[in-house]
Amino acid sequence: MAYDPRPPIVGSRIHLDLGAFRANVTAFRDLLGTGVAVGGVVKGNAYGHGLDAILPAAHATCDVLHVVTAGEALHVRAVERARDLTRRRVLVIGPVRGPELVDLAAAGVEVVVGDAGTLADVVAAAPTLGAPLAVHVHVDSGLSREGFAPAHLADALAPLATVGDRVRVVGLLTHFADVEDVTEQRQALRQLEAFAEGERVAKQLLADLGRPTELERHTAASAAALVLPPSRYDAVRVGIAAYGLWPSRETRIGVRAVLGREIDLRPVLSWRCPSQVVKAIEPGAYVGYGCTWRAEESTTVAVFPVGYHDGYPRLLSNQAHVLVRGRRCRVLGRVMMNHLVVDVTRVASPGDDVVATLIGRDDGAWVSADDLAGWAQTISYEIVTRLGAHLPRDVVDDPA
């Protein structure tokens, strides 16, 4: 690294409430009962929250941890060793190749075979594996992303005949295309039918190969686990909801309709930034690049050292508000790489030091990742996963 990576003294910080994470996972456990394993998805730097910061809570509360890369999985193992924790099941849901497979098998990490390249490499690596490799087969039931379509599954998996018992097929999964965006689940129900067909084909093939046919079946991410009970099977893969965010408005509505009650999700993350300066600008002054905002009257502005480099979307220019002293204050002009200018006329005076809440609670007021997503024409997933990995994380872990 060419520069000192210490965070600046005046800069934004992310605050993480691990008690909220634990409570969200517990809400799923209560909903699902004892027969369904709860997987926690910690891909994407734990949805931007920070993998290392989230790991203690995810490790303590989830039955399985889902990651996308081999590197993330091995990192979880390294943290377990460093902190003397017992191993959790870890499943790599993304693509894995050649040499990674040897390391993953040795580390007792499970992998998903969801594409021809991964399958070919699993078959090729089988004789070199020093430990058994547990494999979950991905059925493409209608997302057209990973997985083998049921009609092609038998042919696709035929090479498994050669792998011996170093490679063990232990699970079967699929992923839904359209649970979050709708309040009726026709497409998802079609996908469940395709998955059932995939299960039939896979079990037949395994039986023909003289292998165990007991498979852990998992299809549901957050939304399906909540609003589509037949998708719950043996395990669910909870991502966004574990962080206290709703997959969508439709899912929230669906929960009331399907469960007849509310589920309480507590956001884990807040994001705050102290001001660099609070000052007065004259009537007629412009704010920010492009001169897109002009003061009609004397205005008190706060400049905050946070911007799109840190993950505050530029699309929020002239759209968003932040909270200062418990009040909503408008973002003025363009969001810049490292700066945000906010109208604090009603709450502060020139020379004050103030703190902006970009995401989170301040007194009774609240600005959510969903609010930011709405202003930036995206979803909360993208807002939080794009928060800079460089931002310092303050973790609070109050046992609830």
Ligand SMILES: *Cc1c(COP(=O)(O)O)cnc(C)c1O
């Ligand atoms: C990301 C992901 C999930 C989690 O989805 P959420 O909507 O965040 O709960 C589950 N399964 C797969 C395959 C995924 O890629």
